[in-house]
Amino acid sequence: MVEIALILLTPILGGLVYGVERILRARMQNRIGPPLLQPFYDMYKLLDKQAILVNSYHIVFALLHMITLWITVALLIVGFHLLYVIFIHLIATIFLVLAGYSVRSVYSHIGSNRELMAMVAYEPILIFIAVGFYLVYGTFDTAVIFNSELMLDKMILLFMAFLIIIPIKLKKSPFDATEAHQEIVGGVELEYGGVFFEILYMAKWIEYIFIFTIVFLFCADSFILGMVLSVVIFFVLNLIDNATARIKIADLLKIVLGFGIILSIINLIGIVYV
């Protein structure tokens, strides 16, 4: 019952998280920041604009990107094969990439190319995390993992690898080259306006919920630890976002893939032999 409510309210929860984030970032910069419900005011404003689009394929792919992300979060919460969920998340990314490729705009294409390269950076690490879950808990099913005992100490290095890839997925510095505002003017989301931009805006909120659900998954049945870790990660993420600059996509690939794979391999060897 709680799960169905969580799934249906995912965009709203994501919107609230995004609102808190904007206030947090403003306070860190000694400003006041917008009101808490600002993302929803943005949503209303976008719904009220004249709808504009470049071509209809562009919109369809964006819509499917959001729907597939929502389905991914729903499957994680309800209980599904973890590896399969990661591949459905891959479908969501591919939809975004195809959306970027379907217009004749330079920035869109650069955004899509960078999105593909970022996918090369985080996809192997996500699968290593799934394999790590399998080796520790003996199953890929997320419903079973949510009810199992907390074993974070055996997966601590994999958790650190996951922390490295969070900024890529949430488009935060220093790894936000895929949606570099003011460098490629937003990348893929450039050509969207009005209600269609709302779809991508909502997809960003849902991504927050996806990341935090995986953090809760790491904490198995200890809800309190999950909450504490989520809050700490949220705070540190925004702190690093405010403090660092963006690094180039090639360096992103080298750093994330390098560190991520080394940490994952050490952790897997540790799980097998210790």
Next chain:
Amino acid sequence: MQGFIFMLIFLPVIFAITLPFTSVRIRTLSTILYVAFLIFTSLQVFFHTDTIAFSFSHFQHIAFIVVDFALLGYFIFQGIKYKQNLVTILAVVQTILFIVVLQFSSSIFSSDIIVDDLSKIMLLVVNIVGGIIIIYALKYIDLEELKECKKGLFIGILFFFIGVMNFLVTSNNIELFFLTFELTTLCSYLLIRYRMDDIALNNALRALWMNQVGGVAILVSLLGSLYFYESLYFDVLLRSGASDYLLPIALLVVAAMVKGASLPFEKWLLGAMVAPTPVSAILHSATMVKIAPYLVLKISPALSPSLSLFIVIFGSFVFMSASLMAFSRDFFKEILGLSTIALLALMVALASLGTQQATTIVLILIVFHALSKALLFLQAGILEKQYHLKYLSDIDGVISHSKVVVFFILIGFASLTLPPFGAFLGKFMTIELLADLVATNALYIIPMVFILLGSVFLTMLYFKVVTKLLIQAEPTQDKAPIPYLFVLTSSSLVALLFYGIYKVYQLGYIGTFELLIPLAILGVTLLLLILSSYKGAHRVKEYNCAEKDEVVIQAFYFNIQKKYLDFIRYVCILAFLTIIILGAI
């Protein structure tokens, strides 16, 4: 049932002889009939549940030996005619080795032809996918500028090739296996150089000598088998204490990997892409190169654990390297060829594991990879004939001319990387299998790293190729419709893809929701793409900082530095030598 196998092997040869002398209409009709007959026969064999076994008579064996010598003589002649010393030397070496082999006689006998479950699945793949490609080739070769009898000869050689492949996947006798192996090399040589220009001739000769290396390996393995086991039959080789003398097995693995064009032998496959597209589809992606995983699967019970582990590591390394190398290519068929090499290396790696689960994965990969790659190559052929587009940098605005081709290409690429399709399922089950294996032996982390990296590189490669396909352009005046035979064959391959997924679901390898959710997403995509029109929205231009310049879009390419490419090549050559050494000790 024995008669069916006979017909599958020898009737295509007879079909092949009739075809060069017929007119276009009779050729079309008779080809469709022949293909229907082949598909029907292979289905009959598939549904027959027992193993079929029989042997050839002594006269038939003598006939085969004569054909073998004629073949080697033809190779020597070609080598001398075109002044390629490697071809001549290898052919002479093969002849000498073959004469030596004939001196020995084996004492343990078994059937010449054994059709077990593996052979039945391979027969299905060869006949059905091969048949569909031959029907496509009818229209394709019609659009080429060749003499009529040469066009008929083309289709004839394709049928001859199918007969040879049917023989190869059912033969239990290593000597006959060598004969059919070299016959497929002959078909490959004849078909690659079909257009008779300089590049085609050079590439055909290169393919010839590289495949002959495989032939030499088979002959030495045959010698070893006769010497150690006194038999030239596969099943005897596998039964009798296989861990004692591994050299024949290791050499067979080497031959398989040469045929499957794993690095460092990839040049022949890439060079073969100058051939007409049906040749690339049938020989170099769907059927002939599948000899590699087929052979390794067949001999996998006999592999020692250390050799098996080494092949897994090497295969996954080739998987990753071949995907990386494809980033710098511009020729569409070369990209497809390199991804074929990568997936074949993955299949060989999994086949050498030998467990029940690994065998299932390899079979799923063989079937679905054949379907997907055939589909992609057919689309490459349509792009080549209809729009004269061979290189990625020339493609622009294809979607405005023909949505169907873009749709098929997208389905082709999606079927290799995304749920719920078959080749994706193979990779998915591979990761689960490797996760289980890592729990037992941490050395399996190395192939896991390579396979994960390789599969994500392949995904990035496929969708980078799609870059320019989706950009719309103003449709120009000439909207010539695509010939219906092209669309028919491509649609039948897509239908087979979906039917295959349904079959896999029935066999229980994928759960209900795991199948339905991605299919639902795919269905919704199609529905929305076709039906949505958004009449209320205004159409605007793309944002280009309000500049008025024309925007030209290109896909991105990565060049690997030469020193890394050389390093990869040396590692692979070293790996081949290690396989032989591991077999010898």
Next chain:
Amino acid sequence: MFKKLFNFKAYRKKSPWILHYNAGSCNGCDIEILACLSPKYDLERFGVLNTGNPKQSDVFLVTGPVTFRSRERLVELYNQIPEPKVVVAVGSCTCTGGVFRGMYNVEDGIDRYIPVDVYVPGCAASPELIIDGVVKGLEVLETKTKQIEVPFKLSTSPEQKDGIVDRTNMSKRIGDD
């Protein structure tokens, strides 16, 4: 309560996203606009975001007398902003040409090209004045409709193709008729 939930118009002024364009200015007013977004004046507490993208913005903040080269781009950007939109002219140069009025290389102010809603004088306009101007612009935004506003020069009206409004070829080059 429901009226509040579905009264979309009232939310327009709660989240104005600005597009800032420099039509040849000396950058003085640009610096002041950026200062508005800094911690001392903090425009973000009104929900203002500086997007660099016309398709996602409501308020078009322009500085600078319109120089020769920036004319076409000004009109092009204005056409790409979806309705309802507000134009705020920041600085004396944008309103009337300022110190450059009458020179050979400037058009005196942007209201020869696009309809302006709020004029913010000053050289450079101070941040308090700019915030005042934006807030006044938001009041104007509430009254706007979704009717297409066409620039006065260098632009045609949108075409209609099979019942779909097509704005891709609205702006013209100098020299086109």
